[in-house]
Amino acid sequence: MLRMPERVPLVAGVYDYVELTVASLAPLEGDEAFAPRLKMLQELPVPIRALNVFIPREIKLVGEAVDHALVERYVKSAIRRAGALGVECIVFGSGGARAVPEGFPREKAWEQLVEFLRLCAGFAQEYGILLAIEPLNKGECNILNTYL
Numbered sequence: 001m002l003r004m005p006e007r008v009p010l011v012a013g014v015y016d017y018v019e020l021t022v023a024s025l026a027p028l029e030g031d032e033a034f035a036p037r038l039k040m041l042q043e044l045p046v047p048i049r050a051l052n053v054f055i056p057r058e059i060k061l062v063g064e065a066v067d068h069a070l071v072e073r074y075v076k077s078a079i080r081r082a083g084a085l086g087v088e089c090i091v092f093g094s095g096g097a098r099a100v101p102e103g104f105p106r107e108k109a110w111e112q113l114v115e116f117l118r119l120c121a122g123f124a125q126e127y128g129i130l131l132a133i134e135p136l137n138k139g140e141c142n143i144l145n146t147y148l
Contacts, residue, residue, distance in 0.1 A: 012045035019050040022090065027078040034081070041085055050089045051082055052134075057096025061116050062109045062143070064101070075120055083127030090124065092117075093134035095141030109143055 008018050024041070026034050041048065059074055060066050082090060098116075100109040117131070124131045135146050 008044045008046050015046055017047045017049035018044075019052055019091075020048055021053040022051045022078050022082075023053060023056060025051070025078055025081040025085075027074045027081065038081065038084065048085050048087055050091065051078075051087055052091040052093065054078070054090055054092045055094040055097035057094075059097055061094070061098045062100050062112045063104050066112060071116065072119060075116075076123055079120070079123040079127055079129060082129055087129060089130045089132055090120075091132045091134050092120070093136055093140075095136045098143060099141050100143050106143070113144065 011018065026037060055061060055071075055074070059071060061071065079090070098113060100106060117133070120131050133144065133147075135144055138145050
C-alpha cells in the first residue's frame, strides 16, 4: 500500500495496480478544489484499483456521536470519486470509526453498522464498486472481528 499517490511513479512497471487510502481522494473537499488532484490521480502511470482505510477515525459510525449527514456526504463523495478513477474495490476496515464506545449497546452498534453498510452498498453499486469488509483483530477494534 502506498500512502502518497505522488510515489506511484516509483512502482510503475513493477506493479499492475496500486491501492491507496480513501483519504487520498479528499472526500470532504469541494469538487473545484479537488479537480487538480483528480487530474493527477487520473494521470498516474499505474491504475488505482483498490482503496483502503475507508472511513477516518474522526468520523464515527457507531455510538451517540454519529453525524449521519456527514457520513453520507463523505461516503457519497468518496465512492463517486473512486468511480471516476475506475476503482474496483474499497476496503472497509476503519477500526477507529467503527469501534463501539464503552457502555454503548452492542445491538445498537450492529444496527448502526448495518445501516452504514446499506448506505455504502447503494452508492457502490451505482459505480460498480465492490465493498470489502475487513475483519480486524480485537486489539484494533471491538466489533466485526470475524466473518463467522
